[in-house]
Amino acid sequence: MDASLVRRKGAIDVATVPSVSYSITVRLEVPAGGKAVSQLTHAVESAGGVVTALDVTNAGHEKLRIDVTCAARDTDHAQQIVDQLEAVEGVVIHKVSDRTFLMHLGGKIEMQSKVPLRNRDELSMAYTPGVARVSMAIARNPEDARRLTIKRNSVAVVTDGSAVLGLGNIGPAAALPVMEGKAALFKRFAGIDAWPICLDTQDVDEIVSIVRAIAPGFGGINLEDISAPRCFEVEARLRDLLDIPVFHDDQHGTAICVLAALTNALRVVEKRIEDVRITMAGAGAAGTAVLRLLLAAGARNVIVCDYLGAVHLGRDDLDDSLRWIAEHTNAEGYSGDLRGAVKGADVFVGVSAPGILTGDDIATMASNAVVFALANPEPEVSPDDAREHAAVVATGRSDYPNQINNVLAFPGVFRGLLDAQATEVTEQMLLAAAGALAAVVTPEELGPNYIVPSVFHPDVSTAVAAAVRESAGGRARGFTEA
Ligand SMILES: NC(=O)c1ccc[n+]([C@@H]2O[C@H](COP(=O)([O-])OP(=O)(O)OC[C@H]3O[C@@H](n4cnc5c(N)ncnc54)[C@H](O)[C@@H]3O)[C@@H](O)[C@H]2O)c1
Numbered sequence: 081m082d083a084s085l086v087r088r089k090g091a092i093d094v095a096t097v098p099s100v101s102y103s104i105t106v107r108l109e110v111p112a113g114g115k116a117v118s119q120l121t122h123a124v125e126s127a128g129g130v131v132t133a134l135d136v137t138n139a140g141h142e143k144l145r146i147d148v149t150c151a152a153r154d155t156d157h158a159q160q161i162v163d164q165l166e167a168v169e170g171v172v173i174h175k176v177s178d179r180t181f182l183m184h185l186g187g188k189i190e191m192q193s194k195v196p197l198r199n200r201d202e203l204s205m206a207y208t209p210g211v212a213r214v215s216m217a218i219a220r221n222p223e224d225a226r227r228l229t230i231k232r233n234s235v236a237v238v239t240d241g242s243a244v245l246g247l248g249n250i251g252p253a254a255a256l257p258v259m260e261g262k263a264a265l266f267k268r269f270a271g272i273d274a275w276p277i278c279l280d281t282q283d284v285d286e287i288v289s290i291v292r293a294i295a296p297g298f299g300g301i302n303l304e305d306i307s308a309p310r311c312f313e314v315e316a317r318l319r320d321l322l323d324i325p326v327f328h329d330d331q332h333g334t335a336i337c338v339l340a341a342l343t344n345a346l347r348v349v350e351k352r353i354e355d356v357r358i359t360m361a362g363a364g365a366a367g368t369a370v371l372r373l374l375l376a377a378g379a380r381n382v383i384v385c386d387y388l389g390a391v392h393l394g395r396d397d398l399d400d401s402l403r404w405i406a407e408h409t410n411a412e413g414y415s416g417d418l419r420g421a422v423k424g425a426d427v428f429v430g431v432s433a434p435g436i437l438t439g440d441d442i443a444t445m446a447s448n449a450v451v452f453a454l455a456n457p458e459p460e461v462s463p464d465d466a467r468e469h470a471a472v473v474a475t476g477r478s479d480y481p482n483q484i485n486n487v488l489a490f491p492g493v494f495r496g497l498l499d500a501q502a503t504e505v506t507e508q509m510l511l512a513a514a515g516a517l518a519a520v521v522t523p524e525e526l527g528p529n530y531i532v533p534s535v536f537h538p539d540v541s542t543a544v545a546a547a548v549r550e551s552a553g554g555r556a557r558g559f560t561e562a
Protein backbone atom coordinates (compact mmCIF):
# COMPACT_ATOMS: atom_id res chain seq x y z
CA MET A 81 0.00 0.00 0.00
CA ASP A 82 1.08 3.58 -0.71
CA ALA A 83 3.02 4.85 2.30
CA SER A 84 1.52 8.34 2.24
CA LEU A 85 -1.93 6.82 2.41
CA VAL A 86 -0.93 4.81 5.44
CA ARG A 87 0.25 8.02 7.09
CA ARG A 88 -2.91 9.82 6.06
CA LYS A 89 -5.10 7.05 7.38
CA GLY A 90 -3.09 7.11 10.57
CA ALA A 91 -3.54 10.85 10.82
CA ILE A 92 -7.32 10.68 10.58
CA ASP A 93 -7.67 7.64 12.75
CA VAL A 94 -9.12 8.59 16.11
CA ALA A 95 -10.01 5.16 17.43
CA THR A 96 -9.20 4.91 21.11
CA VAL A 97 -10.47 1.38 21.51
CA PRO A 98 -9.71 -1.69 19.38
CA SER A 99 -11.96 -1.83 16.33
CA VAL A 100 -12.87 -4.67 13.99
CA SER A 101 -11.87 -2.46 11.04
CA TYR A 102 -8.26 -2.96 12.23
CA SER A 103 -8.65 -6.68 12.75
CA ILE A 104 -5.73 -9.01 12.09
CA THR A 105 -5.30 -12.75 11.96
CA VAL A 106 -1.88 -13.96 13.12
CA ARG A 107 -0.96 -17.47 11.98
CA LEU A 108 1.63 -18.87 14.41
CA GLU A 109 3.08 -22.08 15.75
CA VAL A 110 3.53 -23.00 19.40
CA PRO A 111 5.05 -26.11 21.02
CA ALA A 112 2.29 -28.62 21.81
CA GLY A 113 1.82 -29.19 25.51
CA GLY A 114 3.68 -26.08 26.58
CA LYS A 115 2.30 -22.99 28.29
CA ALA A 116 2.40 -20.89 25.13
CA VAL A 117 -1.26 -21.43 24.17
CA SER A 118 -2.56 -20.07 27.42
CA GLN A 119 -0.18 -17.14 27.14
CA LEU A 120 -1.42 -16.01 23.70
CA THR A 121 -4.62 -14.30 24.89
CA HIS A 122 -2.74 -12.68 27.72
CA ALA A 123 -0.10 -11.39 25.27
CA VAL A 124 -2.73 -9.77 23.04
CA GLU A 125 -4.56 -8.24 25.98
CA SER A 126 -1.40 -6.92 27.58
CA ALA A 127 -0.73 -5.08 24.30
CA GLY A 128 -4.24 -3.56 24.55
CA GLY A 129 -5.82 -5.72 21.83
CA VAL A 130 -8.95 -7.85 21.97
CA VAL A 131 -8.94 -11.52 20.94
CA THR A 132 -12.03 -12.30 18.86
CA ALA A 133 -11.12 -15.85 17.77
CA LEU A 134 -8.49 -18.47 18.46
CA ASP A 135 -8.54 -21.41 16.01
CA VAL A 136 -6.22 -24.41 16.23
CA THR A 137 -5.85 -25.18 12.50
CA ASN A 138 -3.31 -27.99 12.77
CA ALA A 139 -2.46 -30.16 15.75
CA GLY A 140 0.70 -32.33 15.80
CA HIS A 141 2.57 -34.13 18.58
CA GLU A 142 5.19 -31.43 18.75
CA LYS A 143 3.54 -28.31 17.44
CA LEU A 144 0.18 -26.63 17.14
CA ARG A 145 -0.66 -24.19 14.38
CA ILE A 146 -3.02 -21.51 15.63
CA ASP A 147 -4.81 -18.57 13.98
CA VAL A 148 -5.23 -15.78 16.52
CA THR A 149 -7.68 -13.13 15.36
CA CYS A 150 -7.76 -9.88 17.26
CA ALA A 151 -8.90 -6.27 17.01
CA ALA A 152 -6.40 -3.41 17.22
CA ARG A 153 -6.68 0.38 17.37
CA ASP A 154 -4.72 1.08 14.20
CA THR A 155 -1.92 -0.39 12.09
CA ASP A 156 0.86 0.59 14.52
CA HIS A 157 -1.07 -0.98 17.37
CA ALA A 158 -1.55 -4.15 15.31
CA GLN A 159 2.23 -4.38 14.94
CA GLN A 160 2.65 -3.98 18.72
CA ILE A 161 0.28 -6.90 19.25
CA VAL A 162 2.25 -9.06 16.81
CA ASP A 163 5.50 -8.12 18.63
CA GLN A 164 3.94 -9.10 21.94
CA LEU A 165 2.83 -12.47 20.54
CA GLU A 166 6.29 -13.09 19.10
CA ALA A 167 7.80 -12.44 22.52
CA VAL A 168 5.94 -15.42 24.01
CA GLU A 169 8.46 -18.21 24.48
CA GLY A 170 8.31 -20.86 21.74
CA VAL A 171 6.00 -18.86 19.44
CA VAL A 172 6.94 -18.67 15.77
CA ILE A 173 4.93 -16.17 13.71
CA HIS A 174 4.18 -17.39 10.18
CA LYS A 175 1.87 -14.85 8.65
CA VAL A 176 -0.08 -11.74 9.62
CA SER A 177 -3.22 -10.95 7.62
CA ASP A 178 -5.15 -7.69 7.77
CA ARG A 179 -8.77 -8.91 7.63
CA THR A 180 -10.03 -5.71 6.05
CA PHE A 181 -7.53 -6.10 3.19
CA LEU A 182 -8.37 -9.81 2.92
CA MET A 183 -12.02 -8.85 2.48
CA HIS A 184 -11.03 -6.62 -0.43
CA LEU A 185 -8.94 -9.14 -2.38
CA GLY A 186 -10.35 -9.21 -5.91
CA GLY A 187 -13.03 -6.66 -5.04
CA LYS A 188 -16.30 -6.90 -3.13
CA ILE A 189 -18.93 -7.32 -5.84
CA GLU A 190 -19.53 -9.38 -8.97
CA MET A 191 -22.01 -9.72 -11.86
CA GLN A 192 -24.12 -12.85 -12.08
CA SER A 193 -26.31 -14.16 -14.86
CA LYS A 194 -29.98 -14.60 -13.91
CA VAL A 195 -30.69 -16.99 -16.78
CA PRO A 196 -29.43 -20.52 -17.31
CA LEU A 197 -27.04 -21.04 -20.23
CA ARG A 198 -26.88 -24.84 -20.28
CA ASN A 199 -27.49 -25.65 -23.94
CA ARG A 200 -27.85 -24.26 -27.46
CA ASP A 201 -31.58 -23.54 -26.97
CA GLU A 202 -30.98 -21.35 -23.98
CA LEU A 203 -28.02 -19.68 -25.65
CA SER A 204 -30.08 -18.83 -28.70
CA MET A 205 -32.75 -17.17 -26.55
CA ALA A 206 -30.51 -15.33 -24.13
CA TYR A 207 -28.17 -14.28 -26.89
CA THR A 208 -28.25 -14.33 -30.64
CA PRO A 209 -30.49 -14.85 -32.54
CA GLY A 210 -33.35 -14.63 -29.98
CA VAL A 211 -32.11 -11.49 -28.27
CA ALA A 212 -32.41 -9.59 -31.57
CA ARG A 213 -36.20 -9.65 -31.40
CA VAL A 214 -36.06 -8.17 -27.91
CA SER A 215 -33.66 -5.46 -29.08
CA MET A 216 -35.95 -4.60 -31.97
CA ALA A 217 -38.93 -4.40 -29.62
CA ILE A 218 -37.00 -1.83 -27.55
CA ALA A 219 -35.92 0.04 -30.68
CA ARG A 220 -39.60 0.37 -31.61
CA ASN A 221 -40.66 1.24 -28.07
CA PRO A 222 -37.80 2.54 -25.86
CA GLU A 223 -40.07 2.37 -22.78
CA ASP A 224 -39.74 -1.42 -23.04
CA ALA A 225 -36.12 -1.12 -21.87
CA ARG A 226 -37.39 -0.94 -18.29
CA ARG A 227 -39.47 -4.10 -18.79
CA LEU A 228 -36.96 -6.20 -20.70
CA THR A 229 -33.53 -5.19 -19.36
CA ILE A 230 -31.63 -4.52 -16.17
CA LYS A 231 -32.34 -0.80 -16.51
CA ARG A 232 -35.28 -0.93 -14.12
CA ASN A 233 -33.14 -2.09 -11.22
CA SER A 234 -29.77 -0.49 -12.05
CA VAL A 235 -28.10 2.56 -10.58
CA ALA A 236 -24.77 4.08 -11.64
CA VAL A 237 -22.63 5.12 -8.68
CA VAL A 238 -20.54 7.86 -10.28
CA THR A 239 -17.50 9.51 -8.74
CA ASP A 240 -14.51 11.53 -9.87
CA GLY A 241 -12.59 10.62 -6.73
CA SER A 242 -12.32 14.26 -5.64
CA ALA A 243 -13.83 14.10 -2.12
CA VAL A 244 -13.67 10.49 -0.97
CA LEU A 245 -14.86 10.00 2.64
CA GLY A 246 -12.51 12.02 4.85
CA LEU A 247 -9.58 11.17 2.57
CA GLY A 248 -9.91 14.05 0.12
CA ASN A 249 -8.95 14.06 -3.57
CA ILE A 250 -7.46 10.57 -3.90
CA GLY A 251 -8.53 9.93 -7.49
CA PRO A 252 -10.75 7.41 -9.27
CA ALA A 253 -8.86 4.15 -8.68
CA ALA A 254 -8.52 4.77 -4.94
CA ALA A 255 -12.21 5.66 -4.83
CA LEU A 256 -13.20 2.27 -6.25
CA PRO A 257 -13.27 0.30 -2.95
CA VAL A 258 -15.64 2.91 -1.54
CA MET A 259 -17.88 2.77 -4.62
CA GLU A 260 -17.87 -1.05 -4.52
CA GLY A 261 -18.91 -0.80 -0.88
CA LYS A 262 -21.70 1.55 -1.84
CA ALA A 263 -22.86 -0.89 -4.52
CA ALA A 264 -22.81 -3.71 -1.96
CA LEU A 265 -24.97 -1.62 0.39
CA PHE A 266 -27.45 -0.90 -2.43
CA LYS A 267 -27.84 -4.65 -2.95
CA ARG A 268 -27.92 -5.60 0.73
CA PHE A 269 -30.46 -3.02 1.83
CA ALA A 270 -32.64 -2.53 -1.27
CA GLY A 271 -31.94 -5.33 -3.76
CA ILE A 272 -30.61 -2.78 -6.27
CA ASP A 273 -27.87 -3.58 -8.80
CA ALA A 274 -25.51 -0.63 -8.54
CA TRP A 275 -22.36 -0.29 -10.65
CA PRO A 276 -19.30 1.71 -9.62
CA ILE A 277 -18.25 4.17 -12.32
CA CYS A 278 -14.96 5.90 -11.42
CA LEU A 279 -14.12 8.70 -13.84
CA ASP A 280 -10.61 9.79 -14.72
CA THR A 281 -11.66 13.42 -15.05
CA GLN A 282 -12.63 16.19 -12.64
CA ASP A 283 -13.82 18.51 -15.37
CA VAL A 284 -17.51 19.39 -14.94
CA ASP A 285 -18.28 19.46 -18.67
CA GLU A 286 -16.64 16.07 -19.18
CA ILE A 287 -18.39 14.48 -16.18
CA VAL A 288 -21.76 15.73 -17.40
CA SER A 289 -21.11 14.54 -20.92
CA ILE A 290 -19.96 11.06 -19.83
CA VAL A 291 -22.83 10.51 -17.42
CA ARG A 292 -25.29 11.68 -20.02
CA ALA A 293 -23.84 9.19 -22.49
CA ILE A 294 -24.04 6.18 -20.14
CA ALA A 295 -27.46 7.04 -18.70
CA PRO A 296 -29.58 4.87 -21.06
CA GLY A 297 -28.48 1.71 -19.24
CA PHE A 298 -29.59 2.93 -15.81
CA GLY A 299 -32.77 3.70 -13.91
CA GLY A 300 -31.03 6.29 -11.73
CA ILE A 301 -27.72 8.08 -11.15
CA ASN A 302 -26.15 8.28 -7.69
CA LEU A 303 -23.39 10.89 -7.66
CA GLU A 304 -20.82 10.17 -4.98
CA ASP A 305 -17.86 11.91 -3.39
CA ILE A 306 -17.61 14.74 -5.94
CA SER A 307 -16.30 17.85 -4.21
CA ALA A 308 -18.23 21.08 -3.68
CA PRO A 309 -18.99 23.41 -5.38
CA ARG A 310 -18.57 21.34 -8.62
CA CYS A 311 -21.04 18.76 -7.28
CA PHE A 312 -23.85 21.36 -7.33
CA GLU A 313 -23.30 22.18 -11.01
CA VAL A 314 -22.83 18.54 -12.06
CA GLU A 315 -26.08 17.55 -10.39
CA ALA A 316 -28.09 20.53 -11.65
CA ARG A 317 -26.97 20.06 -15.25
CA LEU A 318 -27.57 16.31 -15.24
CA ARG A 319 -31.02 16.80 -13.74
CA ASP A 320 -31.83 19.12 -16.64
CA LEU A 321 -30.49 16.73 -19.24
CA LEU A 322 -31.67 13.31 -18.08
CA ASP A 323 -35.04 11.58 -17.86
CA ILE A 324 -33.92 9.45 -14.88
CA PRO A 325 -33.44 10.66 -11.28
CA VAL A 326 -30.05 12.12 -10.33
CA PHE A 327 -29.24 12.13 -6.60
CA HIS A 328 -26.01 13.31 -5.01
CA ASP A 329 -25.94 11.19 -1.89
CA ASP A 330 -23.46 13.34 0.05
CA GLN A 331 -25.99 16.14 -0.25
CA HIS A 332 -29.46 14.67 -0.12
CA GLY A 333 -28.84 11.39 1.68
CA THR A 334 -27.26 13.39 4.50
CA ALA A 335 -30.09 15.93 4.46
CA ILE A 336 -32.76 13.23 4.76
CA CYS A 337 -30.98 11.58 7.70
CA VAL A 338 -30.38 14.87 9.51
CA LEU A 339 -33.99 15.97 9.12
CA ALA A 340 -35.26 12.59 10.32
CA ALA A 341 -32.94 12.66 13.33
CA LEU A 342 -33.79 16.27 14.15
CA THR A 343 -37.51 15.55 13.91
CA ASN A 344 -37.11 12.86 16.56
CA ALA A 345 -34.61 14.81 18.69
CA LEU A 346 -37.04 17.72 18.85
CA ARG A 347 -39.76 15.30 19.93
CA VAL A 348 -37.48 14.21 22.77
CA VAL A 349 -36.85 17.78 23.97
CA GLU A 350 -40.40 18.91 23.14
CA LYS A 351 -39.48 21.78 20.86
CA ARG A 352 -40.81 22.68 17.38
CA ILE A 353 -38.63 23.10 14.31
CA GLU A 354 -40.36 26.42 13.58
CA ASP A 355 -39.31 27.82 16.97
CA VAL A 356 -35.76 26.58 17.46
CA ARG A 357 -32.59 28.52 16.72
CA ILE A 358 -30.27 26.32 14.67
CA THR A 359 -26.55 26.91 14.22
CA MET A 360 -24.84 24.96 11.49
CA ALA A 361 -21.13 24.44 10.83
CA GLY A 362 -20.39 23.56 7.20
CA ALA A 363 -21.63 25.16 4.01
CA GLY A 364 -20.28 22.53 1.63
CA ALA A 365 -21.98 19.63 -0.13
CA ALA A 366 -23.68 18.26 2.98
CA GLY A 367 -24.28 21.55 4.80
CA THR A 368 -25.99 23.26 1.88
CA ALA A 369 -28.38 20.37 1.24
CA VAL A 370 -29.11 19.93 4.96
CA LEU A 371 -29.92 23.62 5.24
CA ARG A 372 -32.26 23.56 2.25
CA LEU A 373 -34.19 20.59 3.62
CA LEU A 374 -34.42 22.02 7.15
CA LEU A 375 -35.84 25.24 5.70
CA ALA A 376 -38.29 23.24 3.57
CA ALA A 377 -39.35 21.41 6.74
CA GLY A 378 -40.18 24.67 8.48
CA ALA A 379 -36.97 25.86 10.17
CA ARG A 380 -37.01 29.66 10.34
CA ASN A 381 -34.06 30.71 12.42
CA VAL A 382 -30.74 29.35 11.13
CA ILE A 383 -27.17 30.65 11.09
CA VAL A 384 -24.66 28.80 8.92
CA CYS A 385 -20.92 29.09 9.56
CA ASP A 386 -18.12 27.96 7.31
CA TYR A 387 -14.38 28.08 7.96
CA LEU A 388 -14.50 31.90 7.79
CA GLY A 389 -17.32 32.24 10.34
CA ALA A 390 -20.98 33.13 9.86
CA VAL A 391 -22.30 33.34 6.31
CA HIS A 392 -23.97 36.74 5.90
CA LEU A 393 -24.77 39.13 3.08
CA GLY A 394 -21.95 41.50 4.04
CA ARG A 395 -19.24 38.99 3.10
CA ASP A 396 -17.34 39.72 -0.08
CA ASP A 397 -16.45 36.10 -0.89
CA LEU A 398 -19.96 34.80 -1.60
CA ASP A 399 -20.26 32.44 -4.59
CA ASP A 400 -23.75 31.50 -5.83
CA SER A 401 -24.21 28.79 -3.23
CA LEU A 402 -23.05 30.91 -0.25
CA ARG A 403 -25.16 33.85 -1.51
CA TRP A 404 -28.25 31.62 -1.51
CA ILE A 405 -27.42 30.64 2.07
CA ALA A 406 -26.89 34.28 3.12
CA GLU A 407 -30.21 35.25 1.54
CA HIS A 408 -32.18 32.52 3.34
CA THR A 409 -30.58 32.52 6.81
CA ASN A 410 -29.12 34.81 9.45
CA ALA A 411 -31.81 37.48 9.18
CA GLU A 412 -30.07 39.60 11.79
CA GLY A 413 -26.79 39.62 9.88
CA TYR A 414 -24.64 38.05 12.61
CA SER A 415 -21.04 38.32 11.39
CA GLY A 416 -19.05 36.64 14.19
CA ASP A 417 -17.54 33.20 14.55
CA LEU A 418 -19.04 29.76 15.14
CA ARG A 419 -18.47 29.93 18.87
CA GLY A 420 -20.57 33.08 19.12
CA ALA A 421 -23.24 31.60 16.85
CA VAL A 422 -23.59 28.55 19.07
CA LYS A 423 -24.39 30.65 22.17
CA GLY A 424 -28.06 30.35 23.03
CA ALA A 425 -28.79 28.03 20.06
CA ASP A 426 -31.24 25.15 20.58
CA VAL A 427 -29.65 22.98 17.89
CA PHE A 428 -26.13 22.56 16.53
CA VAL A 429 -25.65 20.66 13.27
CA GLY A 430 -22.02 20.14 12.25
CA VAL A 431 -21.06 18.83 8.81
CA SER A 432 -17.69 20.53 8.71
CA ALA A 433 -14.40 19.71 10.42
CA PRO A 434 -13.04 17.87 13.48
CA GLY A 435 -12.73 19.29 16.98
CA ILE A 436 -13.85 22.87 16.31
CA LEU A 437 -16.01 23.15 19.47
CA THR A 438 -15.53 22.16 23.10
CA GLY A 439 -17.85 21.03 25.85
CA ASP A 440 -17.67 24.60 27.21
CA ASP A 441 -19.13 25.88 23.93
CA ILE A 442 -21.99 23.40 24.15
CA ALA A 443 -22.60 24.62 27.73
CA THR A 444 -23.47 28.06 26.28
CA MET A 445 -26.35 26.63 24.21
CA ALA A 446 -29.99 26.85 25.30
CA SER A 447 -31.30 24.33 27.79
CA ASN A 448 -32.16 20.89 26.40
CA ALA A 449 -29.82 21.47 23.48
CA VAL A 450 -29.52 19.09 20.53
CA VAL A 451 -26.02 18.49 19.13
CA PHE A 452 -25.37 16.69 15.84
CA ALA A 453 -21.58 16.56 15.37
CA LEU A 454 -21.39 14.66 12.10
CA ALA A 455 -17.88 15.29 10.75
CA ASN A 456 -16.27 11.92 9.98
CA PRO A 457 -14.34 10.28 11.38
CA GLU A 458 -13.74 12.85 14.14
CA PRO A 459 -16.77 14.93 15.16
CA GLU A 460 -16.88 18.72 15.61
CA VAL A 461 -17.01 18.22 19.38
CA SER A 462 -16.24 15.19 21.49
CA PRO A 463 -19.54 13.37 22.00
CA ASP A 464 -18.60 12.61 25.60
CA ASP A 465 -18.03 16.31 26.31
CA ALA A 466 -21.16 17.35 24.43
CA ARG A 467 -23.26 14.91 26.40
CA GLU A 468 -22.32 16.70 29.63
CA HIS A 469 -24.34 19.70 28.49
CA ALA A 470 -26.76 18.66 25.72
CA ALA A 471 -29.96 16.62 25.99
CA VAL A 472 -29.46 14.75 22.69
CA VAL A 473 -26.16 14.06 20.92
CA ALA A 474 -25.64 12.33 17.57
CA THR A 475 -22.52 11.65 15.51
CA GLY A 476 -21.54 9.85 12.33
CA ARG A 477 -19.72 7.21 14.35
CA SER A 478 -20.75 3.63 14.92
CA ASP A 479 -19.21 3.49 18.41
CA TYR A 480 -21.73 5.95 19.93
CA PRO A 481 -25.53 5.90 20.07
CA ASN A 482 -27.48 7.84 17.41
CA GLN A 483 -25.25 7.15 14.41
CA ILE A 484 -26.35 9.30 11.49
CA ASN A 485 -25.22 7.78 8.21
CA ASN A 486 -26.57 8.07 4.69
CA VAL A 487 -27.08 4.33 4.42
CA LEU A 488 -30.28 4.96 6.40
CA ALA A 489 -31.60 6.82 3.36
CA PHE A 490 -30.10 6.11 -0.05
CA PRO A 491 -31.08 2.43 -0.53
CA GLY A 492 -34.73 3.13 0.25
CA VAL A 493 -34.75 6.35 -1.76
CA PHE A 494 -33.54 4.59 -4.90
CA ARG A 495 -35.81 1.59 -4.32
CA GLY A 496 -38.74 4.01 -4.27
CA LEU A 497 -37.50 5.98 -7.30
CA LEU A 498 -36.92 2.85 -9.39
CA ASP A 499 -40.21 1.25 -8.45
CA ALA A 500 -42.07 4.44 -9.28
CA GLN A 501 -40.13 4.75 -12.55
CA ALA A 502 -39.47 8.28 -11.39
CA THR A 503 -37.85 10.71 -13.80
CA GLU A 504 -36.68 13.22 -11.19
CA VAL A 505 -35.99 13.74 -7.48
CA THR A 506 -38.14 16.38 -5.79
CA GLU A 507 -37.89 18.14 -2.44
CA GLN A 508 -41.26 16.59 -1.59
CA MET A 509 -39.71 13.13 -1.93
CA LEU A 510 -36.82 14.08 0.35
CA LEU A 511 -39.24 15.38 2.98
CA ALA A 512 -41.35 12.24 2.67
CA ALA A 513 -38.25 10.05 3.03
CA ALA A 514 -37.17 11.91 6.17
CA GLY A 515 -40.65 11.63 7.67
CA ALA A 516 -40.76 7.90 6.99
CA LEU A 517 -37.28 7.35 8.43
CA ALA A 518 -38.17 9.27 11.59
CA ALA A 519 -41.38 7.26 11.96
CA VAL A 520 -39.50 3.95 12.02
CA VAL A 521 -38.67 4.89 15.63
CA THR A 522 -41.89 4.32 17.57
CA PRO A 523 -43.01 6.66 20.38
CA GLU A 524 -42.26 3.85 22.85
CA GLU A 525 -38.70 3.48 21.56
CA LEU A 526 -37.92 7.18 21.20
CA GLY A 527 -35.39 8.58 23.66
CA PRO A 528 -32.18 10.64 23.85
CA ASN A 529 -30.12 7.62 22.80
CA TYR A 530 -32.48 6.34 20.10
CA ILE A 531 -33.52 9.05 17.63
CA VAL A 532 -32.64 7.08 14.48
CA PRO A 533 -33.14 3.39 13.85
CA SER A 534 -30.26 1.00 13.33
CA VAL A 535 -29.29 0.52 9.69
CA PHE A 536 -30.11 -3.15 10.23
CA HIS A 537 -33.68 -2.37 11.34
CA PRO A 538 -35.74 -4.39 8.84
CA ASP A 539 -38.23 -1.57 8.18
CA VAL A 540 -35.81 1.21 7.27
CA SER A 541 -35.42 0.83 3.53
CA THR A 542 -38.96 -0.41 2.89
CA ALA A 543 -40.46 2.52 4.83
CA VAL A 544 -38.30 5.06 3.01
CA ALA A 545 -38.99 3.39 -0.35
CA ALA A 546 -42.75 3.43 0.19
CA ALA A 547 -42.70 7.13 1.09
CA VAL A 548 -40.61 8.06 -1.95
CA ARG A 549 -42.71 5.89 -4.27
CA GLU A 550 -45.91 7.43 -3.01
CA SER A 551 -44.50 10.93 -3.27
CA ALA A 552 -43.45 10.16 -6.85
CA GLY A 553 -47.00 9.10 -7.57
CA GLY A 554 -45.42 5.82 -8.48
CA ARG A 555 -46.75 2.55 -9.66
CA ALA A 556 -46.86 -0.26 -7.18
CA ARG A 557 -43.75 -2.41 -6.82
CA GLY A 558 -45.42 -5.19 -8.82
CA PHE A 559 -44.34 -3.48 -12.03
CA THR A 560 -41.17 -5.50 -11.91
CA GLU A 561 -43.14 -8.53 -13.18
CA ALA A 562 -42.39 -9.04 -16.88
N1 LIG B 1 -22.39 11.53 9.24
C1 LIG B 1 -22.82 11.68 8.02
O1 LIG B 1 -23.77 11.05 7.62
C2 LIG B 1 -22.15 12.64 7.11
C3 LIG B 1 -22.69 12.88 5.85
C4 LIG B 1 -22.06 13.80 5.00
C5 LIG B 1 -20.93 14.46 5.43
N2 LIG B 1 -20.42 14.18 6.67
C6 LIG B 1 -19.19 14.83 7.14
O2 LIG B 1 -19.36 16.24 7.09
C7 LIG B 1 -18.15 16.86 6.76
C8 LIG B 1 -18.35 17.79 5.57
O3 LIG B 1 -18.67 17.04 4.41
P1 LIG B 1 -18.92 17.81 3.02
O4 LIG B 1 -19.03 16.73 1.99
O5 LIG B 1 -20.03 18.77 3.12
O6 LIG B 1 -17.53 18.58 2.85
P2 LIG B 1 -17.24 19.96 2.11
O7 LIG B 1 -15.78 20.03 1.93
O8 LIG B 1 -18.12 20.10 0.90
O9 LIG B 1 -17.68 21.08 3.15
C9 LIG B 1 -17.00 21.32 4.35
C10 LIG B 1 -17.52 22.62 4.94
O10 LIG B 1 -17.01 22.74 6.26
C11 LIG B 1 -16.57 24.08 6.42
N3 LIG B 1 -15.57 24.16 7.49
C12 LIG B 1 -14.30 23.74 7.47
N4 LIG B 1 -13.68 24.07 8.61
C13 LIG B 1 -14.60 24.71 9.38
C14 LIG B 1 -14.58 25.31 10.65
N5 LIG B 1 -13.47 25.32 11.39
N6 LIG B 1 -15.71 25.89 11.11
C15 LIG B 1 -16.83 25.89 10.38
N7 LIG B 1 -16.92 25.34 9.16
C16 LIG B 1 -15.81 24.76 8.66
C17 LIG B 1 -16.02 24.46 5.06
O11 LIG B 1 -15.91 25.88 4.94
C18 LIG B 1 -17.09 23.87 4.16
O12 LIG B 1 -18.18 24.76 4.04
C19 LIG B 1 -17.14 15.73 6.55
O13 LIG B 1 -16.43 15.52 7.74
C20 LIG B 1 -18.02 14.54 6.26
O14 LIG B 1 -17.38 13.34 6.66
C21 LIG B 1 -21.01 13.30 7.50
Ligand SMILES: O=C(O)C[C@H](O)C(=O)O
Nearest residue numbers: 245246330456485486487
Ligand atom coordinates in the same frame (compact mmCIF):
# COMPACT_ATOMS: atom_id res chain seq x y z
O1 LIG C 1 -21.30 8.40 2.68
C1 LIG C 1 -21.01 8.14 3.86
O2 LIG C 1 -21.48 7.16 4.41
C2 LIG C 1 -20.02 8.97 4.59
C3 LIG C 1 -20.42 10.41 4.70
O3 LIG C 1 -21.10 10.84 3.56
C4 LIG C 1 -19.19 11.24 4.88
O4 LIG C 1 -18.85 11.98 3.94
O5 LIG C 1 -18.59 11.15 5.91
